[in-house]
Amino acid sequence: MTALNATVDPPPRPNRGPRWWPLLLLLALVGARLVQVWVFRDHERQFKFASTWPALRLAAPAALAWFLLFSRLRWRTRLAGLAALVIAAVLGLTLVRVRGIDGDRVPVLEWRWSHRPSGTTPGGHPGPATTATTRAPIPGAADFPQFQGPTRDGFLTGPLLSTHWNAQPPTFLWRQPIGEAWSGFAVADGLAITLEQSGDMEVAVAMDLRDGARVWTNGYPARFENSQAGNGPRSTPTIVGSRVYIAGATGILRCLDRASGSNVWNIDLSKEHAARVPEWGYSASPLVVDGLVWVPAGSKGRSLVAHEATTGQFRFGGGDSSAAYASPVLARLAGKDQILVLNDVGIASHDPADGRILWEHAIPEAPHVATPVLVGTNRVAVSVGYGKGTFVIEVGRSPDGSWTHVVAWKSIRLKSKFANLIPRGDTLYGLDDGTLVALDLTTGALRWKETRYGHGQMLWVGDLLLVGAENGEAALVDPRPQGMRELGRFRALADKTWNPPALCGHLLLMRNDREIACHRLPTR
Helix, strand or coil: CHHHHCCCCCCCCCCCCCCCHHHHHHHHHHHHHHHHHHCCCCCCHHHHHHHHHHHHHHHHHHHHHHHHHHCCCCHHHHHHHHHHHHHHHHHHHHHEEEEEECCCCCEEEEECCCCCCCCCCHHHCCCCCCCHHHCCCCCCCCCECCCCCCCCCCEECCCCECCCCCCCCCEEEEEEECCECCCCCEEECCEEEEEEEECCEEEEEEEECCCCCEEEEEEEECCCCCCCCCCCCCCCCEEECCEEEEECCCCEEEEEECCCCCEEEEEEHHHHCCCCCCCCCCCCCCEEECCEEEEEEEECCEEEEEEECCCCCEEEEECCCCECCCCCEEEEECCEEEEEEEECCEEEEECCCCCCEEEEEECCCCCCCCCCEECCCCEEEEEECCCCEEEEEEEEECCCCCEEEEEEEEECCCCCCCCCCEEECCEEEEEECCEEEEEECCCCCEEEEEEECCCCEEEEECCEEEEECCCCEEEEEEEECCEEEEEEEEECCCCCCCCCCEEECCEEEEECCCEEEEEECCEC
C-alpha cells in the first residue's frame, strides 16, 4: 500500500526553447516591404526613405514585444536586453543630435559636442576696409561675380583643367570657418564675398582670395530658422562694378560698397511689397540688368520686382504668384530679351522694360529651385525634383503678336531638386535625384545614368564638368553623349554641402554651413 500511495512526481515539462518563428516572420515581412520599395519601385530616394521609415517604426515595437512577451527566452535574458536597450537609447539621446536633413530628407546626425557654427563675426559690425583697387593681382585668378558665374548659367570658357588629377592633384591653399548659410561666392579683383548667419545677424563677409582673411563684414538684424533645411541666408551676392547686392533669407535686399562694405541702401521686400516670406526662406540671388536689381517678392502685382540699382527705389513689378526659390535670369527667347523666373506656380517671363508678364507656364506643384536654362533660340528647360521631372518649353509668337508656350517634351528621367541643368550640344546633363544623367536634348530620351553625387551643384569648365558633390567632394567629369568618365575627385569639405561652388580661374572655392576651402586646380 505504501508503494501504491506514494506521490508520483509529474514528468518534467519539455524545454521548448526560444520561439523564433514570429521574429523570422516579422523580418520576412519587413524585408519584402523594403525590396518592394527599393527594387521594384521607380521612385526618388526621398520617397523610398519616406516609405522605409513607417515599416521600421512598426517593426521596432513588434520586435520588442516579441522579445519581452513571446520569445520564450529566459527572463534574465529579456530583462538584460531591455536594460541594454534603455541604456543605448539614453546614450543616443544624450550623445547624438539631429543636424537637419540631407537632400533626400534623411536626418543628419552628429555628436552633441561637435562644433555648431554661430558665425564668426561678433555683432556683425563692419570690419576694417581694404580698398580693392590696392589689391595686387592673383596669378591665374579670374572674376566670378554672381551666382553660376559671369554669364549666370554655369558655363565657364576656361581654364582648361588638367585631366590627370592622379598625377597632378589639386593643391590645398586655405580653410576658414564660416557661419550657417547656403550662399555661394561672388568674386571680383581678388575679393570673395559671401553671406553667413552670426547669432541674430545676417552678415555679408568679404575675404581675401589669397588666404581667406576677412577684409570687411557688414551685419544687419535678421534671422531665418528652419530645423530641417537649416538656418541663415540662401542666396549668393551679385557684384556689379563698385557695388555688391545681397538678398537675405527674410527678404532684406541690400546694396553695399564693394571696397569698404559700407551701406548704400537697403529694403525689406516683405514690408515694401506686402509679401510673405517663403516657407524655406527667400533664396533667389539678385539679377542686375540695365541699372535695375531684379528679385522675387511674391505678392499680388509684384511677384517679380525691379529696384533702381543706385538708390533702391522701386521701379515696377509684375505677376501675382508667390515667390519660389530659383534665381531670375536674363534670356533671349524668340528674338526678345526676357527675365525668366520660377515662381510658386511655374515659369514666368517678364518684360525687362516694365516688368509685366509676357507669358507664364504652369509646372507641377513642388518647391521650384533649379534655375531655368536656355536650350535653343526658342526653348527653355525647367527641372523640378520630388518626382516631377524636366520640361522643355517651346516659346513663340502667334500672328497677332501674342506669346505661345507649349511643352516640347517632358522626361521623368531627370528630376533636379537643387542643381541647375547643363545643356551642351544635343545633350542635357543634370543630377537626377542626385545621380548624373544625360538626356537627348531633342527628344528627352535617356542616354545614360551613371555616378551618384547627391544633391550638389555643377559648373561646365572649358570642355569638362566640375561637380560639387553633396558630401563635400569635388569631382571632375568628362561627359559625352555616349557616356561619362570621372577623371578624379578629392575631399574639399567634410559635411553636407548644398552651396554652389565658385571657380575663379584655377582657384576653386567651396563652402557649406561650417567652413570654406580653397584649392588650386591643375590646368593644361
